[in-house]
Amino acid sequence: MPIEPGMTWPEGDEGNFACGGIQARQRAVCVIRRASVEAVGASGGFGSWRHLSGRFFTALSPLGPTPADESWALDHLIEGERALWRRMSGPDRRHAVGVARDTVRLLGPAEPRQEVIAAALLHDVGKVESSLGTFARVAVTLAAIALGRARLLRWAGEPSGNGRRSWRARVGLYLTHDRLGAEMLEHAGSQALTVSWALEHHLAPERWSVDATIGAALKAADGD
Numbered sequence: 001m002p003i004e005p006g007m008t009w010p011e012g013d014e015g016n017f018a019c020g021g022i023q024a025r026q027r028a029v030c031v032i033r034r035a036s037v038e039a040v041g042a043s044g045g046f047g048s049w050r051h052l053s054g055r056f057f058t059a060l061s062p063l064g065p066t067p068a069d070e071s072w073a074l075d076h077l078i079e080g081e082r083a084l085w086r087r088m089s090g091p092d093r094r095h096a097v098g099v100a101r102d103t104v105r106l107l108g109p110a111e112p113r114q115e116v117i118a119a120a121l122l123h124d125v126g127k128v129e130s131s132l133g134t135f136a137r138v139a140v141t142l143a144a145i146a147l148g149r150a151r152l153l154r155w156a157g158e159p160s161g162n163g164r165r166s167w168r169a170r171v172g173l174y175l176t177h178d179r180l181g182a183e184m185l186e187h188a189g190s191q192a193l194t195v196s197w198a199l200e201h202h203l204a205p206e207r208w209s210v211d212a213t214i215g216a217a218l219k220a221a222d223g224d
Contacts, residue, residue, distance in 0.1 A: 064090030069097045076100070076117040080188030085121065087128045096121045102221035107214065115191035119210075120218055122194065123201045126181025130174035131165075140171050149175055178202055 065073065073093070074082055085093065100120035104111055111117075132140065144152050156172030165173070173180065182199035196209050197218060208215045 063094065065094045065097045069094075069101075073097055073100065073121055076114055077121065078114075078118070078189060081118055081122060081185070081190055081194075084125050084128075084184055084188055088125060089128075091134070092124060092127065096124065099123070099218070099221045103217050106217040106221060112214070113193075115193045116214055116218075118190060118194045119197035120221060122181070122185060122190070123198050123218070123222070124177060124181065125184055126177030126179070126198065127174060129180050129184075130170045130177065132170055132174050137174065140174050144175060 064070065070093070073085065073096070077085055088096070100117050103116065103120045107116070127137075140152075153172055153175050156168045156175065178199055178201060182195050185195045185198050193210055193214070197215070200208050200210065200215075201218065201222070201224070205212065205215060205219075210218075
C-alpha cells in the first residue's frame with residue numbers, strides 16, 4: 001500500500017480507528033496503524049530492556065555520525081533512501097551506523113549486499129513520523145513492554161483532521177514504526193530485503209521472511 005500524492009480511501013465504519021475525513025497521507029498512516037492493532041497481538045515483543053538501556057544512554061548525546069561514517073552510510077543507500085536517512089536524528093543515525101558496521105563484521109569477510117547494509121541503516125526509519133524525543137520514546141517503550149503493544153495501540157487514537165497530531169496519535173505512530181518504515185522504504189524504491197527487515201525486525205526469528213543468517217546478524221548488531 002504505497003502512499004501516493006492525492007490517494008483516497010473508502011469511507012465507512014472503521015471501528016476504533018475512524019480514518020474518514022482526514023488528509024490522504026494521514027489517513028494512510030491511520031489505516032496502517034489500525035491494521036497493526038490486530039497484527040501485533042501475535043507478532044512478538046517491542047524491544048527489550050537490554051536494547052532500551054543501551055539506546056537511552058547513547059541517545060543522550062545529540063551528535064550524529066562522524067563525517068567518515070556519514071559518507072560511508074550514504075554510499076550504501078540509493079537516492080530515495082538517502083532522503084529518508086537525512087530525516088533521522090543525529091543519535092538515530094549514529095546508532096544505525098553502528099548497527100550496519102557490526103552487521104558487516106558479523107557477516108564477513110566479504111561485505112554484504114547493498115540492501116543488507118541499507119536494512120541495518122534504515123530499519124528504524126519509521127520512528128521519524130512520531131517526532132518523539134528520547135525520554136518520550138523510553139516511556140512509550142517501557143509501557144509497550146509492560147502492557148503489550150496491541151493494548152497500547154488501542155489507546156493511541158488516530159491522526160487528527162487539522163494536520164496536528166495529538167500525543168496519543170504520536171504514540172501510535174511510534175508503536176507502528178516498523179510498518180510505517182516498511183511503507184516509506186517501499187515508496188523510496190528500496191530492495192525487498194530492506195523493506196522486509198524494517199517490517200520484521202521486532203518479530204521472532206521463525207516469522208522472518210529474510211534469510212535467517214542475515215536476520216540473525218542484523219538482530220545481534222542491533223543489540224535487541
